[in-house]
Amino acid sequence: MLSLDEALARLRAATSPLAETEAVSTFDALGRVLARAVRSRLDVPPHDNSSMDGYAMRAADVPSRGGVLPVLQRVAAGQVGVRLEAGSAARIFTGAPIPEGADAVVMQEHCEPTTMLDGRPAVRVKTPPEAGQWIRRRGEDVRADAVVLEAGTRLTPQALGLAASVGAATLDVVRRPRVALFSTGDELVMPGEPLKPGAIYNSNRYTLRALLQQAGCEVGDLGIVPDRLEATREALRRAARGHDLILTSGGVSVGEEDHLRPAVQAEGAIDLWQIAIKPGKPLAFGHVRRGVDNEGGPASALFIGLPGNPVSSFVTFLVAVRPVLQALQGMPATEPAALALPAGFDWSRPDARREFLRARRGADGLLELFPNQSSGVLTSAVWAEGLIDNPPGHAIARGDLVRFLPFSDRP
Structure with missing residues (x-):
C-alpha cells in the first residue's frame, strides 16, 4: 500500500495549475x-495620525504636570490641520493627521479643558507627554x-x-475549478423517492457536492449513473467536457458490477491505489480524454474515484481531494493546521494503517472519541469537531498528546 504522503506527492505531481484568471x-x-x-x-497609514482622542502638542512644551496650553485648532479624521504654533495644542481625534510641528498626543482622559485669562480655549495637561506617544506613523503597517x-x-x-x-x-x-460529480450504483436513490428493498439514500452526493462548493469549486452534478459499462463511459465523456476534475464515489473495486475502472481505462487511464489510511483505503486516480470540441484546452480531465462508504468518502476527500483542488488553483502545498491536544480515552488496538479518528473536545478540554469508528457511520462525522491523525500502529493512552485536525480550519 502507498503511504498517504506518497499518494499526495503523486497527486500533486500530476496536477497542473489552472491557467485562466479573472478580475473580480x-x-x-x-x-x-x-x-x-x-x-x-x-x-499605510498614508500619514502620521492620532491613535487616540485627545490633544496634539510638542512634548517639550509640557515638561511637567499641570501645564496649560491654548487650543488653537481642532482636527477631526479626514481633515488636515495647520502647522502647530510653539506653546499651543490642537484638539485631535482618532485617525486625524498629526499637525506639522506636533510630536505627541495626550489622551483626553489625561487632560482637562480650561480657558486662558483672555478667554481662549485651553487644555491643562495632567500627565506630561513623551515624544511619539499615541502617534501611528506613516507606513508603519505597509510601505508603498x-x-x-x-x-x-x-x-x-x-x-x-x-x-x-x-x-x-x-x-x-x-478561475474556480470545475468539477463534475456523479455516483454509481443501482442501489442509490435520492431523498424524497421511495426507498425500495435493497436501496439506500445517496448521502455522498450531498456531502461531496457541499465539500466541493465549500472549497470554491463550480460543481457539475451528473447525478446517479446506472451500473452499466456503456452508461458509465457516456457519463465520463460528458463529465470530461468543460470540467477540470471528475469526482465519483463507489464502484472502483473489481466486482462484476463495478464498472468505473474499465470505463475510465477505456476513456483514458486509471490507477487503483491502496492507501495505508483508515478509513478510506481504496482510491482511484487517472484521467479521461476530452473530445474534439475541447477548444484548445488540456487534452484530458483529472479523475478521482473515492470509496463508497460515507465516512471513507468524507475523510478521503479531506486528505486527498482537497490538496488536488489547491494545486489546481496554484496554492502552495501545505499541511493542515494541527493542534496538540490531550486524549481523554485509551486506544489500545491501533490499526497498522494511519488512522483518522472522529473526535471532539469535551468540557474538561480532553478529546473524546465517537464510540463507533466504522466507515459507514456518518453520524460520527457530524458529532465530531475534527480528526485525530494517528500514526500507524500507535496506541493512545489517556492524557497523551495527539495530533488533532479541526474541521473548522479547513476552507
Whole structure:
C-alpha cells in the first residue's frame, strides 16, 4: 500500500495549475485564490495620525504636570490641520493627521479643558507627554510598493480588508475549478423517492457536492449513473467536457458490477491505489480524454474515484481531494493546521494503517472519541469537531498528546 504522503506527492505531481484568471471585485473575492500578488501603491497609514482622542502638542512644551496650553485648532479624521504654533495644542481625534510641528498626543482622559485669562480655549495637561506617544506613523503597517498578499493566497475576510486598505478595488484570481460529480450504483436513490428493498439514500452526493462548493469549486452534478459499462463511459465523456476534475464515489473495486475502472481505462487511464489510511483505503486516480470540441484546452480531465462508504468518502476527500483542488488553483502545498491536544480515552488496538479518528473536545478540554469508528457511520462525522491523525500502529493512552485536525480550519 502507498503511504498517504506518497499518494499526495503523486497527486500533486500530476496536477497542473489552472491557467485562466479573472478580475473580480474585492467585495466578491471571499474564498478565491489570488493569481497575482497584491502590491501596495501607498504607505499605510498614508500619514502620521492620532491613535487616540485627545490633544496634539510638542512634548517639550509640557515638561511637567499641570501645564496649560491654548487650543488653537481642532482636527477631526479626514481633515488636515495647520502647522502647530510653539506653546499651543490642537484638539485631535482618532485617525486625524498629526499637525506639522506636533510630536505627541495626550489622551483626553489625561487632560482637562480650561480657558486662558483672555478667554481662549485651553487644555491643562495632567500627565506630561513623551515624544511619539499615541502617534501611528506613516507606513508603519505597509510601505508603498510592498507585496501585501502573495499569489496563491486564499482570500479570507481579513485579507480582503488588507487589499482594500492599499486601494485594491479589484483582484486577479484563479478561475474556480470545475468539477463534475456523479455516483454509481443501482442501489442509490435520492431523498424524497421511495426507498425500495435493497436501496439506500445517496448521502455522498450531498456531502461531496457541499465539500466541493465549500472549497470554491463550480460543481457539475451528473447525478446517479446506472451500473452499466456503456452508461458509465457516456457519463465520463460528458463529465470530461468543460470540467477540470471528475469526482465519483463507489464502484472502483473489481466486482462484476463495478464498472468505473474499465470505463475510465477505456476513456483514458486509471490507477487503483491502496492507501495505508483508515478509513478510506481504496482510491482511484487517472484521467479521461476530452473530445474534439475541447477548444484548445488540456487534452484530458483529472479523475478521482473515492470509496463508497460515507465516512471513507468524507475523510478521503479531506486528505486527498482537497490538496488536488489547491494545486489546481496554484496554492502552495501545505499541511493542515494541527493542534496538540490531550486524549481523554485509551486506544489500545491501533490499526497498522494511519488512522483518522472522529473526535471532539469535551468540557474538561480532553478529546473524546465517537464510540463507533466504522466507515459507514456518518453520524460520527457530524458529532465530531475534527480528526485525530494517528500514526500507524500507535496506541493512545489517556492524557497523551495527539495530533488533532479541526474541521473548522479547513476552507
